[in-house]
Each structure stands twice: as C-alpha cells, then as structure tokens.
Amino acid sequence: MRRQLQSPFNERQYMLSKDFEIYYYNDNHFYGVTDHTHDYYEFYFFLEGNVTISIEKEHHHLKPGDMVFIPPGIHHHVSSVGETLPYQRFVFWISQDYCQKLKELSKDYVYLIEHAQDTHHFIYHYDVVAFNALSAKIFRLIEEIHADRFGKAAKIELCVNDLMLHINRAVYEAEHPAARKDASGLYDGILQYIESHLDEDLSLDSLSKAFFVSKYHISHIFKDNFGISVHQYITKKRLSMCRDAILSNENITKIYLMYGFKDYTSFFRAFKKEYGISPKEYKELYAQKPQ
Incomplete structure (x- = not known):
C-alpha cells in the first residue's frame, strides 16, 4: 500500500496548489537540488538515508525522526554523505495564506512558525513512537488525497489542520516539558x-x-x-x-x-x-x- 503512495522525485521547488502539497519520497538514489529558498513553509520529515542539510550555510547531519522546518526566504539544500541506504522522507509544503487562515482560527496552529522566527531553531527530533504517530497522520492525509470518496475535500482539510496542530503541539511540549501530562x-x-x-x-x-x-x-x-x-x-x-x-x-x-x-x-x-x-x-x- 505504501509503495502506491510514493511520489516520483520532482526537482520543482514551487507550489502548483494555492494551499499545500505533500510528497512521500523513497528513492534508492540521491537526487539533489541546489541551494534555494521558497515563498511558502516547508516541513521535511526524515525517515531514512545518509544526508546532511544545509540551512543558511550551517550543516546538520540528519537522523531518522528529525523534522526540519524551513520558513520562507531561508536558504537550504540537502546533500548526500557517501553511500546511502534508501533515501526516504516526507515533504510537506503549506502556503503563507493558508497558515494565516489557520492563525485566525487559533494561534496554536502557528506556534512553531513564531518560535522559529524568534529562535532560528529549524530542526526538531521525535522519538520512535512519536514519529510513528506523526507518520500515521501523514499517510492518512496522502491516502485521502489518492482516494475518491464522498467528502474528500472536507476530509483533506481536516487532515491538514490536524497534522499542523499535531506538529505544533509536539514542538510546544518539547519546549515546555512541564506542560506534558503526568x-x-x-x-x-x-x-x-x-x-x-x-x-x-x-x-x-x-x-x-x-x-x-x-x-x-x-x-x-x-x-x-x-x-x-x-x-x-x-x-x-x-x-x-x-x-x-x-x-x-x-x-x-x-x-x-x-x-x-x-x-x-x-x-x-x-x-x-x-x-x-x-x-x-x-x-x-x-x-x-x-x-
């Protein structure tokens, strides 16, 4: 089933949709993209491989479970490190306009955006269980996009909003340990x-x-x-x-x-x-x- 949800790698670094796009890449070869910026927010969820990411000329070796958040205007690119295992990741793009609509619903949806602007902290790590839970939500969204069911558009919007809130909650609780449940x-x-x-x-x-x-x-x-x-x-x-x-x-x-x-x-x-x-x-x- 997951193989059916994979996306062929595309070097395009601009959105065709006005709201969001999401991709599941699982490549046996590394396909690089030169240093670039976006006018939208990018979430990069790393599952497997041997790569580093450069963000504003700072290099970070990625570990499975890492989430990279790239705001608009931030220079970045990914590089391979020697021989790689299958290079597996999710890439989620979401527009500034859509995030503004979410903010109007609740500032909880944009905690990460504001936190990254204040701290210039762009990489967060999930433990294996939390990352599996996150992956399940991403696959649920991708499955809905590929399906042809009644209420598809409404369900996709719910999945996107749920994913955004889930990410922001995870980052908030990581930054505020006392807020976690007993x-x-x-x-x-x-x-x-x-x-x-x-x-x-x-x-x-x-x-x-x-x-x-x-x-x-x-x-x-x-x-x-x-x-x-x-x-x-x-x-x-x-x-x-x-x-x-x-x-x-x-x-x-x-x-x-x-x-x-x-x-x-x-x-x-x-x-x-x-x-x-x-x-x-x-x-x-x-x-x-x-x-």
Whole structure:
C-alpha cells in the first residue's frame, strides 16, 4: 500500500496548489537540488538515508525522526554523505495564506512558525513512537488525497489542520516539558523497560505486572498521546533491531529469536509489511559484504 503512495522525485521547488502539497519520497538514489529558498513553509520529515542539510550555510547531519522546518526566504539544500541506504522522507509544503487562515482560527496552529522566527531553531527530533504517530497522520492525509470518496475535500482539510496542530503541539511540549501530562513519566519508564527486554514476553499483562498499573491504563497512554498501540511499538522496535542485525550480516535464522519473535513466519510477514521486501532480500541488497 505504501509503495502506491510514493511520489516520483520532482526537482520543482514551487507550489502548483494555492494551499499545500505533500510528497512521500523513497528513492534508492540521491537526487539533489541546489541551494534555494521558497515563498511558502516547508516541513521535511526524515525517515531514512545518509544526508546532511544545509540551512543558511550551517550543516546538520540528519537522523531518522528529525523534522526540519524551513520558513520562507531561508536558504537550504540537502546533500548526500557517501553511500546511502534508501533515501526516504516526507515533504510537506503549506502556503503563507493558508497558515494565516489557520492563525485566525487559533494561534496554536502557528506556534512553531513564531518560535522559529524568534529562535532560528529549524530542526526538531521525535522519538520512535512519536514519529510513528506523526507518520500515521501523514499517510492518512496522502491516502485521502489518492482516494475518491464522498467528502474528500472536507476530509483533506481536516487532515491538514490536524497534522499542523499535531506538529505544533509536539514542538510546544518539547519546549515546555512541564506542560506534558503526568503519564509521560510512566511512558518513558515503559519505553526503557521494553528496550531492555525485547527478547522476553512483553504482553500488556506482563507490562501491567512490571509497573503495577492496569493494562488498560498502559494501552490508553500509548493510544491517547501517541496514536500507536503498545504492540505496534514493540513490533516496530523488534523489527528495527532485526534490521540492524541483518545489516551487520548476522544469521537471519537466529536474529528473529534474539529479538522476541516466536516463529519465522510471523517475523517474515511483519518484516515484509514494514520494509516492503523479505529479510533475505533486504540482506542481499544492503548487508555488509564479507571481506
């Protein structure tokens, strides 16, 4: 499904729409664009690759989960760093006029815009769960754009506004830690526990016993604040560790057991759903070659 939502790379750096445009790029080769500016706001969400971005002549090496915000008139360009893995990112353009309309609804929609103007801070980082939640909202918007359903225009507007508010809330809460809900402490503890026990039983029941809270409360924290279930997070984390092991040329038949998958069939299906190809195909394409 995600492959159907990909956009072929386009060097065009101006908007055809008067409101917004959004793209999902997943390239096996790096396509660069020379230093440039826009007359609209650009959000660049980095998923995978080996690149740096230059913003007003300052260079930043990007990490998966980084969001880059580029206001109008700011010079920037992206460069590759040596050999790259698949270069995967979302690019979201939104006009100044549309942002002004959102501001008239609520200043909460433009907190990031004003914050960037005051601080010249353009790069923000999401943890894996928060970035997955953000990605889900972006895919929901792209899916609606590609669909042909009743109420399409109204739904697209709701998705755009929801995405903008979601981004601004994330930045505001990162800048104001005290404003986060009390549940964040429990959430952080659960993340650390999961990280250290990937090869063990991580069911909701086991987490409930470990943290002395109900499994429904744990489930609610993840879904309500981050838009993803505990099970989805654990699966993605396990797949990420398996992928890193594959890239290091570890034996696939041992990897899935090391990181908590009970059988190869479930690991195979989850891996192919997440990365679009089988573990063996991924290894043949990207793993380090033996000397």
